Every structure is written in C-alpha cells, then in structure tokens.
Amino acid sequence: xxxxxxxxxxxVGERIRARRxxxxxxxxxxxxxxxxxxxxxxxxxxxxxxxxxxxxFELARKLRVDVGYFFEGLPIDAPAEPxxxxxxxxxxxxxxxxxxxxxxxxxxxxxxxxxxxxxxxxRQD
Numbered sequence: 001x002x003x004x005x006x007x008x009x010x011x012v013g014e015r016i017r018a019r020r021x022x023x024x025x026x027x028x029x030x031x032x033x034x035x036x037x038x039x040x041x042x043x044x045x046x047x048x049x050x051x052x053x054x055x056x057f058e059l060a061r062k063l064r065v066d067v068g069y070f071f072e073g074l075p076i077d078a079p080a081e082p083x084x085x086x087x088x089x090x091x092x093x094x095x096x097x098x099x100x101x102x103x104x105x106x107x108x109x110x111x112x113x114x115x116x117x118x119x120x121x122x123r124q125d
Contacts, residue, residue: 010047
C-alpha cells in the first residue's frame with residue numbers, strides 16, 4: 001500500500017471517530033450496530049484496516065451523515081508520514097469540542113471555525 005492511500009485510510013478513520021464521538025457513541029456501540037468487533041472499529045478509526053465502499057456506505061447510514069462526510073477536508077498534498085491518533089480517554093476536551101462543534105447548525109460558521117483552527121495549527125508549524 002502506498003503512503004498516499006494509507007493517509008486517505010487514516011483520514012476516513014479520523015472522520016469516523018469524530019462523528020462517533022460527536023454522537024456520544026462508544027466504539028463498542030458502533031461495533032454492535034455494524035455487527036463487527038470493537039477491535040475492528042478501532043482498526044477502522046486508526047486506518048490500520050481499509051474500509052470497503054459498502055462499509056463506508058453503511059457507516060454513513062449508521063452515523064447519519066452523507067458518504068462524502070468521510071472525505072471532507074482530505075488534505076490532497078498532506079505530508080506522507082502517518083499521524084498517530086491519541087486515545088479518546090486522554091483527550092476529553094477534544095471530544096467535548098467535537099460534540100459542541102457538531103451542534104453548530106450554520107455550515108458557514110462551522111467552516112469558519114475549522115479554517116481558524118487550521119490557521120492556528122499551521123502557524124505553530
């Protein structure tokens with residue numbers, strides 16, 4: 001598998017994790033609705049396991065988003081090195097932020113906040 005493909009798998013996994021936490025679901029709860037083990041959900045979320053198109057479609061239905069949601073913000077020219085995901089238990093503030101962000105109904109406001117956060121992070125680098 002090439003590095004670009006791995007980065008796409010990681011991005012989709014990050015989006016699954018973000019939406020799952022936004023809905024307040026545990027990995028176990030999502031796994032149950034998908035009829036897979038929670039270990040499988042962990043592997044999806046970290047990008048360790050690839051996700052079939054059918055599974056992406058099923059995830060979109062279960063997580064109540066459009067299939068395109070998983071590819072939003074995909075950095076086309078992203079650095080090739082994998083980005084490690086931290087365990088959600090250590091990042092309670094991040095989980096709360098994602099939940100609150102999901103409650104913002106105005107898409108322009110969400111886009112502006114996302115752009116602001118990206119600009120802050122980019123400026124730190």
